[in-house]
Amino acid sequence: MPGPHPSAGTRSRSLARAAAARIRVRARARTAPRRGRLALCAAAATLAVAAVPVTAAQATAAAAATPSGLDYVAMGSSFAAGPGIPPTQSGSGASACARSANNYSSIVARETGANLTDASCSGATTANLLTVSQAGQPPQVNAVTSATRTVTITIGGNDVNYLGSLDAYTCQSGGGTNCAGVDRGAIDQTFGVLAGRLENVVNAVHSASPQAHVYLVNYFTILPDSGACTDVPLTADQLAYERSIASRLADATATAASVAGATLVDLAAASHGHDACSADPWVETGRPPAGRSQYHPNEAGMRNAANLVESALVSAGQLRTAAVHSGIAGKCVDINNSGTADGTAVQLYGCNGTAAQKWTYTPTAGGALRALGKCLDVSGGGTADYTKVQLWSCNGSGAQRWVPGPGSSLVNPQSGRCLDDPNSSTADRTQLQIFDCNSTAAQQWTFVS
Structure with a gap:
């Protein structure tokens, strides 16, 4: 198992090692096959640039100057923060806001190599996103900068007391004491202005970062279409009213997305059939296990929410999936035997269009390279020449970051080294590695797509 991934730094080398590296580069220059630039179809996504000789220092500098992952800000209430899902994030405000390291934004960031700033906070309203501090944290929109390119937002439920009313009715009908009341008049009145509040949030994000793509992620479906269950002890009238809140909340979010120019991520529809009474719930019941949050998302819910957000990123062009062709003609970056176990070799193999050769990546920004649900990883977080690469569970570490470099290279910024085909091999199943950047075909x- 890879251990902690060390930061790249300046390393001294022995004369013998340096000489061996120079000999190897010269050998490559003699033996690497000549290859003209392929004329790719218009749909092909490419990171190719003119191949020119570069030194390792130049490649490191280029990698440092290239964005390494999308700048991503997550905003919202508890349905974005993930209270009760272990473990809690580290960092400012994470504990006070009950932010989980396994909420949907954290999963997306790990799997795409995005640079996440998670500003979500349990209990937040639209006011907490725009102007009002909460839990010692500034308004959430302050996290958005001109560099931000992706923003996900789940908000509005607390404006209309969605979870508060569900909790109150569960207490009342479940035999609780000192239960809160529900002011239906106030809720209904707020719905009249909710879409406008959501539009204001989107507009504020666009004002802070005109190039940001905003995704409005609506709320999980909590209640079944009809009836209830033992651990959702609501009356027929209470159920009908709560379903109306859910429906109106989804409508307001869709309206705001359309008017303000955001992308709607329809989690309410996707989670239909995964309610609190279902056999495969994505949310907790009204009587959850100790430490869990009533009617809030569970791990399965956040996992599926992340899938939905990633699909939206693909549709928006912020993620793409493609084969990675080598400068060695006819060869692609491949996962050995389509294996999904941690440590499976990532290798050179004849291009065949299988899922083992379809890599999801972030165009121009760099980040993770993901296939078969896992990421391209430098073994052990190594930074030395000849360190092999492998498939590993996505973890957001420096060992899993790759950026486009000179000469169609892929640079791992942590090491300053390039993804490399050892000795310009043409043999199938040659395990790939990192090596000093040298602009040979073995690193193109x-x-x-």
Whole structure:
């Protein structure tokens, strides 16, 4: 198992090692096959640039200057923060806001290599996103900068007391004491202005970062279409009213997305059939296990929410999936035997269009390279020449970051080294590695969709 991934730094080398590296580069220059630039179809996604000789220092500098992952800000209430889902994030405000390291934004960030700033906070309203501090944290929109390119928002439920009313009715009908009341008049009145509040949030994000793509992620479906269950002890009238809140909340979010120019991520529809009474729930019941939050998302819910957000990123062009072709003609970056176990070799293999050769990546920004649900990883977080690469569970570490570099290379910024085909091998199943950047065909990688 890879241990902690160390930061890249300046390393001294022995004369013998340096000489061996120079000999190897010269050998490559003699033996690497000549290859003209392929004329790719218009749909092909490519990171190719003109191949020119570069030194390792130049490649490191280029990698440092290239964005390493999308700048991503997550905003919202508890349905974005993930209270009760272990473990809690580290960092400012995470504990006070009950932010889980396994909420949907954290999963997306790990799997795409995005640079996440999670500003979500349990109990937040639209006012907490725009102007009002909460739990010692500034308004959430303050996290958005001109560099931000992706923003996910789940908000509005607390404006209309969605979870508060569900909790109150569960207490009342479940035999609780000192139960809160529900002011239906106030809730209904707020719905008249909710879409406008949500539009204001989107507009504020666009004002802070005109180039940001905003995704409005609506709320999980909590209640079944009809009836209830033992652990959702609501009366027929209470159920009908709570379903109306859910429906109106989804409508307000859809309206705001359309008017303000955001992308709607329809989690309410996707989670239909995964309510608190279902056999495969994505939310907790009204009587959850100790430490869990009543009617809030569970791990399965956050996992599926992340899938939905990633699909939206693909549709918006912020993520793409393509084969990674080598400068060695006819060869692609491949996962050995389509294996999904941690440590499976990532290798050179004849291009065949299988899922083992379809890599999801972030165009121009760099980040993770993901296939078969896992990420391209430098073994053990190594930074030395000849360190092999492998498939590993996505973890957001420096060992899993790759950026486009000079000469169609893929640079791992942590090491300053390039993804490399050892000795310009043409043999199938040659395990790939990192090596000093040298612009040979063995380090040319083109994304072709």
